Amino acid sequence: MVVIMQPGAGESEISGVVEAIQSYGMDAHISRGKERTIIGIIGDEREVNFDSIASLVGVEKAMPILKPYKYVSRNVNDQDKIIDVGGVRIGKDMIFAAGPCSVEEEDTTLRIADEVKKAGAQFFRAGAYKPRTSPWSFQGLREKGLEILSKSAPKRACRSSPK
Numbered sequence: 001m002v003v004i005m006q007p008g009a010g011e012s013e014i015s016g017v018v019e020a021i022q023s024y025g026m027d028a029h030i031s032r033g034k035e036r037t038i039i040g041i042i043g044d045e046r047e048v049n050f051d052s053i054a055s056l057v058g059v060e061k062a063m064p065i066l067k068p069y070k071y072v073s074r075n076v077n078d079q080d081k082i083i084d085v086g087g088v089r090i091g092k093d094m095i096f097a098a099g100p101c102s103v104e105e106e107d108t109t110l111r112i113a114d115e116v117k118k119a120g121a122q123f124f125r126a127g128a129y130k131p132r133t134s135p136w137s138f139q140g141l142r143e144k145g146l147e148i149l150s151k152s153a154p155k156r157a158c159r160s161s162p163k
Helices: 011-023 050-054 106-118 143-156
Strands: 002-005 027-032 037-042 059-063 083-085 088-090
Touching: 002 011, 011 027, 011 037, 011 050, 050 059, 106 143
Parallel strands: none
Antiparallel strands: 002 037, 002 059, 027 037, 083 088
C-alpha cells in the first residue's frame, strides 16, 4: 500500500501513519518530496485495514499495491487456473450463470430456474442473503431462501452435483 499525505501534512500526522503501519507489524518507508510525503508499506499489506489507514489525519489517499484475486491473476501465474464446480470446468471456456438478484418466492424462483436451464446457462444463481446498510431494506429470505434454492437444484439444476 502507498499512503499519500496531504500537502503540508506535519510530522505528527506522518508519525501517526507510521505508528499505525507498525502496529500491523509492517515497516514504513517515507519518501519526502517538495509538496507531498509518500509512505510505502513494506510487508504483506493484506493484513492492513485499508480504511483505517485512509481515514487517518493528514492522509489524502491510500492505494493498494497488491492485485486482488492472486489465485487466478495473470500477474502471479500465466497458466490457466481451472476450477471444477459440479462437473463444469471454470477458467478455460466461457460459462454462463443466470438467475434473479434474490429469491423472493418459491414458485417464481423455480420457474426462473427452469427458464435459465432452457436458455443454456450452466449455473443458476440467486441471493438468499441480501445484507443492507438499512435495517428496513429487504434483507433476503435467508434460511427460507436457501430451502427454496435447494428445491430448485435436483430437478432443475443446470449441472448436477458430482457423485
